[in-house]
Amino acid sequence: MQSSDLLYGLNDSPSALPTMTAAIQHLLASFVGIITPTLVIASTLELEQYTPFLISMALFASGVGTAIQTKRIGPVGSGLVAIQGTSFAFISALILAGSKVKAEGGSAEDILALLFGLTMAGAMIEVVFSLFINRLKRIITPLTTGIVITAIGLSLINVGMTDLAGGFHAKDFANTDNLLVGLSVLLVIVFLNASTNHWLRLSAIFIGMACGTLYVFLTSGLDFSHLSDLPVFALPTPFRFGLDFDISLFLPIALIYLFSAIETAGDLTANSLFCKEPVSGPVYFRRVQGGILGDGVNSFIAGALNTFPNTTFGQNNGVIQLTGIASRKVGLVVAALFFFIGLFPSVGGMLQTIPKPVLGGATLVMFAMVAVGGLKLLAHYALDRRSSLVTACSLGMAIGVMMVPEALSQLPSWLENILLSPVTSAGITAVFLDLTLPKQLSETEFETKTKQRSKTPLTSSNVIGAKSP
Template identity: 50%
Template sequence: MTAKNAGAQASPKTNHDLIYHLEDTPAFGPAFFAALQHVLASFIGIITPTLIVGGVLGLGSEVPYLVSMALVVSGVGTFIQARRIGPIGSGLLCVQGTSFAFLSTILSVGFIVKNAGGGPDEILATIFGVCFLAAFVEVFLSRFIHRLGRIITPVVTGTVITIIGLSLIKVGMTDLAGGFGADDFGSLENLGLGGLVLATIIIMNRFKNPMIRLSAVIVGLLVGFSVAWVLGRVDFSGLSSLPLLTVPQPFKYGFSFDIAAFVSLAVIYVVTAIETTGDLTANSIVSSQPVNGPIYLNRIKSGVLADGFNSAMAAALNSLPMTTFSQNNGVIQLTGVASRRVAYYIAGILALLGLFPYIGGILQQMPKPVLGGATLIMFGTVATAGVKILAQCELNRRNMLIVAVSIGLGLGVAAVPEVLQELPKTLQNIIGSPVSIGAFSAIILSLFLPDESAQHAEEDLPDQHLETDSSPSRTTDTQQATRADTLTDSAKPLGGTAS
C-alpha cells in the first residue's frame, strides 16, 4: 500500500462540530475564553493532591509554596505537551496536571520518613527525589508504549485503578469528619459541612448543562468554604507572612532516595503510561486527528514521553507527578475549540496563578470537612472508573481470580498492616502500600495465568490503536471512541482520574 493510501486510512472522520481545528489560530477573545474553561475544569484536580499530602503529612507552612509549584509546573507541562519541543509532546490541546494515581503510594512514602523521625524537609526530599528518578521509567517506556498493552491489560489497569480509589476513600472520609487527630473529629458541624459540599456537587451534576457539571466540584468547595467562613472556621491572618511572589527553586528541600519507594512508584508510572495512551487517543478523536497509523503512533509515543519528562520536571521543581487530564476532552467537545494554541493561554494562566503564594495560602485554609466532602466523591469516582474498565472485560474464571486476589491483598494490607511486620523492612516498604501489592499481584497473575481467550481474540486495547501496518482498520470510529473512553476513564476524576 502506498504512503498516500496509508495516510488516507489513518485519517479520522471529520468532526463537523469543531470551530477551530488543531492547527488553527483563534483570535485572542475566543482563545482566552476557551482556555479559561479548561482551567476551571482542571484547577481543583491540579491542587487537591498537594492539599491532601500537605494536610495528611503535616507539612504546614510549606503547603502554599507546594500549591504554587503545582500550578507553575502544570502550566509549563501543558505548554510542552502542546508545543511539542523536539520529540517531547503530543502536539494536542491537553492539560497536564497532578495525578491522583500516585497519591496513596506517596502518602505511604511520606509516613515511612515521618515515622523514622523525619521532618517536612526530609519527607519532601524523599518524595521528590524518588518521584524524579521513577519518572524516567515512563520516559523509557514511551518508546515501547505500543507493546505495553500485552503486559498492562485492561484487567490489570481496571484492578489497579479500583484499588487506588478504594484505598483513598479512607483519606476522604477522615477529612470529612475533621481530619487526622482533630479534637472535634466526627462532630455534627464537621459532618454538616462535608455533607453540604457532597450534596452541592451531587445536585449540580444532575443539571443537563455540561458547563455546570464541569464546575460542580469548584462550586461545591466554594459553598462549603463560604459557610465555614461564616462559622468562623477560616483564618486568613497567616497570609500576611507570605511573600508577594514565589520563585521556583529546584530541589528546594534536598534530594533523597529510597529503593523501596522507587519500586512502588515505578509500577504506578507504568500504569499511568497506559492511561495517558487512552487520554491522548480520546483527545485525537475529538480533535479530528488520526487514531491509527504512523502519525498516531508517533503522537502517542511523544505524548507519553512528555508525561514522563513533565513528571521529572515537576519533582525537580517540588511538585507531585504529572499526567494528561481527561476532563479537558469534554471541554473541547463543549467549546468546539481544538486548537493547540489555546494550550499556550492555559499554560500562561496556570503559571501566572502559581507565582502568587496567596492562592495556596487561601486554599490551605479550606477546612478539612469541606475538602473531604469533595475528595470523597473524587476517590469514589476513581474506584468506579476502575470498575467500569473491568465491566468491559471478559470476566472469566482467570480474570475474576486476578481481580479477587489483587483487591483482596491490596485492601487486606490497608486494613491489617501488621500482617507484614515479620518481613524485612525494605520488603515491607515495597509491598506495604495497598496499590503496590495489588499492582504487583495483578501484573504477575496476568503474566503467569494462561489466557485461553487471547488465543482467539485480540483484547489488547493500546495495540488496536497503535497499529503501524497498512492493514485495513478493523474498528469503526464509534468503536474507537468507545475504547478510548474506556482508557480515558482509567484513573482520572478531576485531574488524574475520571470525571
C-alpha cells in the first residue's frame, strides 16, 4: 500500500473480483462520454444509417487506445490507467467541416471520408507536439496544469448535472423524480465510498448505479426497443469510407489537437496525483510525453477505424480516486471490455438503457472530484499574487464561456469553435499569462527576505546610498 487512500498501486495486481469491479466502474463512467460525440455528429449531419456502426467503432477504437496508453508500447503511452475515448472538443469543428461537404451536395460517405481524413491528419499535430514536450516546461507547469485540470472538472460538471436532471432535450427534464433518483445515487456513492470497508468503497459507483437502475426499472420501466435495430455483430473495417482532406477546414482541427494535448497533460497529471506517482521530474515528463504521443497515435488509429479523434478521459481519474485502485491490470481489462462491446453493439445498447438521472448522479461526483484534484495540485504550490492572478483570469474565462457562450458569437467561426471549449479558453489564458507576466517574488519569499534584512546590522556596505568615510 502506498497510501491509506490507495488500495492498489500502479504495479499491484488485485484479484479478479476487485479488478472486474473497478473495470466495470471505469466503463460505466466513460461509456456515455465515448458514444455521445458520435451520436451528436451523426444526428446533426444526418448520418443515422451509419450510427450503430460508428458507435461500435468508437468503442472498439477506445479499447485499442486504452490498451496502448496503459501498457505503454515503447515510447507510446503513459503507462497509467488512462482511458481513451472520443473527444468532445472536436464536435463543433467536425460538424462545420461536414456541413460544408453537405452544402456542396456531398453524400454521407463523402462527409465521413473528409471527417476521418481530417482526424488522421490532425493527429500528427499531437505526435509532433509530444516530441518537444521536454522543451516546453515553461508551458506545462504545475500552475497551468492545475488550472487545466480544474477547468476540465468544471466543464464536465455541466454534463453530469444535465444528466441528473434527465438529459438533453428530455421531455421530463428537471422532473422531481429525476432529481430524487440522481441525488439518491449520488448519496449512495458518497456514503459507501466513505465506508472503512474496502469492498464497499471500491464497489460504490457500481452499487449506486445498480440500485438507481433497478429502482427506475421497477417504478417506471426501461425502454429496450432500440435493441431490435442494432446489428448482432460489427466487424472493424478500416478505411470503409475512404479518406479526403480540405486544408481550409484543417486549421481549426489542428489548433484543437494542440490544446487537446495540453488538456491531456492536465488529465495525466491528475491521474499521477491520484496514483501517488510523481507530478514533476523526469518520470512525470516521460509519462506526459508518452501519453500525448499515445493520444496522437490513438487518434490516427481512430480515423483509420472510422471514428473521431480520441483523447485521455478526465472522468476516469475520479474513479481511481473513489475506488482507490490504480492498477494497470484494471486498465487492460477495461480495454478488453471495450473490444467486446465494440464487436457486439447489442451489449452497448444494453448499457444505453441506464437512465440518465442514474448516470448523472454517478458522474457528477466523479467530475467534481476531478476539479478538486486540480485545486489540490494548485494548493500544493504556494499561490503568490502573480499565480493567483493567472488562476483567477484563467478560471474566469473558463466559467465565462460556459455561462455566456454567446459572447463569442461575433468571432470567426473557427476561433469561436476553439474558444467555446472552457478547457481551451482556460489553457490559452493560463499559458499566455504565465509566459508574459513578470516573475516576482512570492509574498512568502518577500516576507522572509524582509525579516532577514531587518536582522542584518546597518553598515556602509548594505545600506543603499551609503558613502565611504
